[in-house]
Amino acid sequence: EDIKKGDLVLEKGTCIEPQHIAVMASVGCNEPLVSKQPKIGIISTGDELVEPFEYPAQSQIRNSNAYQLIAQVQRAGGTPNYMGIAEDSEEVTFSTISKALEENDIVLLTGGVSMGDFDFVPDIMAKAGVDIKFRSMAVQPGKPTLFGTFDQHKFIFGLPGNPVSSYTQFELLVRPLMLKLMGIRELPKPVKLPMGATYKRRKSVRKSFLPVMIREDGKVYPVEYHGSAHIHSYVFANGITSVDIGKETLEKGELVDVRPI
């Protein structure tokens, strides 16, 4: 065959796909050294939440974020550890966050980090020993996104409470960190593709991340998207593209960066 003794057949940090299994089998590599899958704690916050199997009273909504995050964590190769809905009290929030940081490599909180009455979560994180690196980002959706570290080697994200923002920030921030922790050498990079239709927005003070569809013609089309509460916009999306600060239009034919999802 085409392999000689002493050849390097797979680089350290390769994400193992079926074709790599064939290469390993052909050289008798039956016990490869692999990375541990990171354990990801997921905490929902907000007294307005009920679980999907419960019937919401008026002013309540079903918790969809946590289950979306569980699926995103699994797809990215991690082990999800759902810790439930933490009630809006300082004591419960503190103990839940402390327990989560102890048990997991990364903790994801959804909700509780924007500026409402009960958004005391960042202060509680600080009390629990989290070194908060930032509390918001100039992006849309996902402005109220918090990131901190704990004990040098643990990480915590406060993700926005709505599913579109939470989905997007997971893909943009959490997934790359998970791959890094697993020692994967090459992180997925955006691909440059042409716009198949023109996209316009009115405000341009934040960098915007848009759900898009990559169609068979190899071009990128915006999907119907009514803002960050529009959970349906991602049903037909197979990519995310971005519009920079100060930019209002993506012209038809213009090359844009797209991350397949």
Added chain:
Amino acid sequence: EDIKKGDLVLEKGTCIEPQHIAVMASVGCNEPLVSKQPKIGIISTGDELVEPFEYPAQSQIRNSNAYQLIAQVQRAGGTPNYMGIAEDSEEVTFSTISKALEENDIVLLTGGVSMGDFDFVPDIMAKAGVDIKFRSMAVQPGKPTLFGTFDQHKFIFGLPGNPVSSYTQFELLVRPLMLKLMGIRELPKPVKLPMGATYKRRKSVRKSFLPVMIREDGKVYPVEYHGSAHIHSYVFANGITSVDIGKETLEKGELVDVRPI
């Protein structure tokens, strides 16, 4: 929110991704009706094969195909059922194939369907009740690919003995069939992307499937590929493109069909 009572939130036949989980959770759909995962029997044939954990004697090689197929089946959402290496005898081959057809929805045989001395497999399949639809295809790699049906609703493929051909034919034929059996509405379609470099081949009597790399510039580059035994060619590939019969060159800049893998 944006959903009214009576709205259809997800089409029948949707392949469930994390964003669909959020939609289902938000409407309290906790027990969705899902398709059964097809069970895929995998049989290796060939007395020259040893398992990857064994040390091959001269004239023997390690079985890499079956383990690659197991990984491909899992990635495509099926349940692999590895039935071992069937020795090159008519009795054993007959009983292994019969058992596999009974236990599984699809059977994949690797090796044994080209024109060598011991390639009695198609005759045995016919004896076992398989209605053979074709025994070869005008494609490269993967010419000796067999396809048959059994008992109306079961399917059997004889895949080529080398890993590159086996990999390619699985992606082109077996995976779409699995998705159909699972009732998935939209099969993955190739995307049109421009060639980033010129590709030439000498013979053009068969349709050729090439491993390619889709780079960050959104263009398609051929990967080094020395023919169907060159198992390493797919290590760096993230797509498959095709060259039609009669066509010798893909010009730089030409739009080609690419299936991401």
